[in-house]
Amino acid sequence: MxxxxxxxxxxxxxxxxxxxxxxxxxxxxxxxxxxxxxxxxxxxxxxxxxxxxxxxxxxxxxxxxxxxxxxxxxxxxxxxxxxxxxxxxxxxxxxxxxxxxxxxxxxFPYPSFKRIKGKKADLEFILFLLVESIFKKIDPVKEIFLFQSVGKDSNTILLALAEAGLKNQTTALTLALPGSKKDESELASEIAKKLGFKHVKLYLPERITSIEIDILEKYFSSIPFPCADGNLLAYPMYQLQINFSGSNLLDGSGNDYYFGHVPRPIEYKRQKIYPKFKFLRPLGEALPSGNTIHKLARSRCEMVGFIGITLVDLLKFYPQAEPVYPYWFSEDEKRKNWDYFDLKADVWVTHAEFGNVIRKVSNFTDTFGVNLVLPWADEVLAEYIGSLDEAEVLDRKNFKNKLPLRKLLLERLEIDSDKIGKFSYGFPILSFFEMMKDKVKEEVLNCKLWERKGIERFWKVLEERAKKDKIWQKIYGRLYFLSAFINHSKYLSSKEF
Structure with missing residues (x-):
């Protein structure tokens, strides 16, 4: 509406x-x-x-x-x-x-000071609220798919689906990466089958043909906003294996901020040190991307995971570019007395969780006519978990998050999250780009927004440096995602640059 x-x-x-x-x-x-x-x-x-x-x-x-x-x-x-x-x-x-x-x-709606001291977590009540959320959001006559990893969020949703009596119409899905250490599909399949769910492994194409290129062009023409999350490329490929159109698609994103967003230990240490070098930021922006000064001279807000091309490099092919660090420095000032756990929860959820993590899925569901269901996106559930005593939801000393879900999965499914460890989504973006490098180059160099000679010179440097450097790999992906969006978006069609 x-x-x-x-x-x-x-x-x-x-x-x-x-x-x-x-x-x-x-x-x-x-x-x-x-x-x-x-x-x-x-x-x-x-x-x-x-x-x-x-x-x-x-x-x-x-x-x-x-x-x-x-x-x-x-x-x-x-x-x-x-x-x-x-x-x-x-x-x-x-x-x-x-x-x-x-x-x-x-x-920010869920700062730690609003938590109620001594309030205990009721695991059964959390599961009940999750079931209620699912029923409020799904179309009950449509097929249900769940993106399942070996993580806490999706497997708690799987438990809730079992409690809800939705096993027969639900299929759990996991990206399969044969031979990779990041392959979660075998363990995820075991968990799903233990609960009585169907499980399907999703495979990526072994090579890129006109079929894959066509579906990517359809994707970029239809999405409402561009997304910088490299994993977004996997989703249109999934549509080639399973027709999701008209179904319910459940995703486990969107709850870190009210559970308490626990940073990595190294990140927590760095955010105490790096901002002391903020005065060097203009120098860092005047040097090539990936330089040490640029990495060091970041605000605490940027320490949650925001970095990319330097201003001097961007100006080489986009003369209208603006510096972004003054904005992040001002956001730091607003939160200068904040605990970093709260700062990360607030800044990450508002910008990155919304604009990248969830958008990579919502762009897919918007394009292919799928009902996106985010079971954790429920205000009653968020209010309850956001009110629990901090010691009930996270362990600051050991940097452990989502303690209620850890307990629930251990009790119900004998899943020990500590033993499994932290898996990141394993989409092999570099090898995928390698298979379609000519198309990537074509989209970027033909984008009318960029100054042609400038982007040609920059691209030669980018192609080489992206082979080894992670920041340059991010720049490579973002330039492609944005260029392809600008080239094909129906919301920008007929626009003269």
């Missing part, structure tokens, strides 16, 4: 936003003359609305953040006319001389 507000018709200020879970995020379109505003919980419903004037205008700010930080901080987007409100984001809307003015502010 899309709602409309007309500037001439409002007398008092209107406040929108304040989402506590990802099912309540908002997307806003402000008309170029600022005389009317549209908003919706659905990005696709909003952007496809007949009163959204197309082509939309690319935002230099959004492009600058996407390539330099790997996220576009809310409320900004890749479009000048479109804003989004993530977890804890609000907008004050008022009319002045018949035109809208917007003022944005932010309040």
């Amino acid at each position: 899309v709602k409309k507000i007309i500037a001439e018709e409002i007398k008092d200020k209107i406040i929108l936003g304040g989402a506590k879970t990802f099912d309540k995020v908002l997307y806003i379109y402000l008309s170029p003359d600022r005389k009317y505003l549209l908003y919706s919980n659905s990005a696709v419903a909003l952007l496809n609305h007949h009163e959204v004037k197309k082509p939309l205008t690319l935002s230099p700010k959004g492009i600058s953040f996407f390539l330099q930080s790997g996220v576009i901080p809310t409320p900004y987007t890749i479009y000048e006319e479109v804003f989004n409100l993530s977890i804890g984001d609000y907008v004050v809307i008022y009319s002045q001389n018949g035109r809208f003015e917007l003022e944005f502010f932010h309040e």
Whole structure:
């Protein structure tokens, strides 16, 4: 559903936003003359609305953040006319001389000081609330798929599906990577079958043909927003193995911030040291990407995982680029007395969890007509877990997160999360890019947004350095994702750059 507000018709200020879970995020379109505003919980419903004037205008700010930080901080987007409100984001809307003015502010809903000391976790109640959330969100007559890893989030959802009596219409899915240490599919299959679920292994193509290229072009033409998460390429490939259209697709993302987002030990140490070098940031931005100064001179907000191309490199092929570090430094200042656990939970969920982790799935479901179900995105569930005594949900000393889920899985399924360890999603992006390197190069060099001679020179350097350096690999992926989006997006079609 899309709602409309007309500037001439409002007398008092209107406040929108304040989402506590990802099912309540908002997307806003402000008309170029600022005389009317549209908003919706659905990005696709909003952007496809007949009163959204197309082509939309690319935002230099959004492009600058996407390539330099790997996220576009809310409320900004890749479009000048479109804003989004993530977890804890609000907008004050008022009319002045018949035109809208917007003022944005932010309040993290689940800081640690709001937890109730001594409040114990009821594992059965958590499972009950998860079941309730699933029933509220699924289309009960449609097939159910669950992206299952060996992690705590998806396997707790699997438990909830079993409790809900949905085994017969549910299939668990796991990416199979034969011969790789990151292959979770065998263990995930054992867990699923132990509970009586069907399990299917998802395989990536052994080579890229016109079929894969066609589905990627369809994907980039349809998605509402670009995404910087390299794992996004896996999802269109899954559609070639299973037709998800019309089904329910469950994903375990979207709960770290109310459980307490526990950083890696090395990250926690670095965030105490690196920001002392912030005064060197202008120098770091004037040097080639990946330089040591640029890595060191980051804000605490950026330490949660935001880094990318330096400004001097970006200006070589995109002269409209803006520096992004002043924004992150100002966000640091707002949180200068915050505990890092709270800071990471807030900054990560608002920008990266929303703009990358969940968007890589929602872009897929939006493109192929799938009902995306995020069982953890439930306000009743979030309010309950967010109120528990901190000692019930995380262990600061040993950097362990989601203690209730660890206990639940150990008791019900004999899954010892400590023994399994932390798996990251194992999509082999570098080998995938290698199979389609000519197409990647074509998309980037043919993108009309980039200054042609500048991007050709930069690409020669990028191709070599991306073979070994992780930051350059991020830049490589982001340039392709953004270029392919700009080249094919139906929301930008006929736009002259």
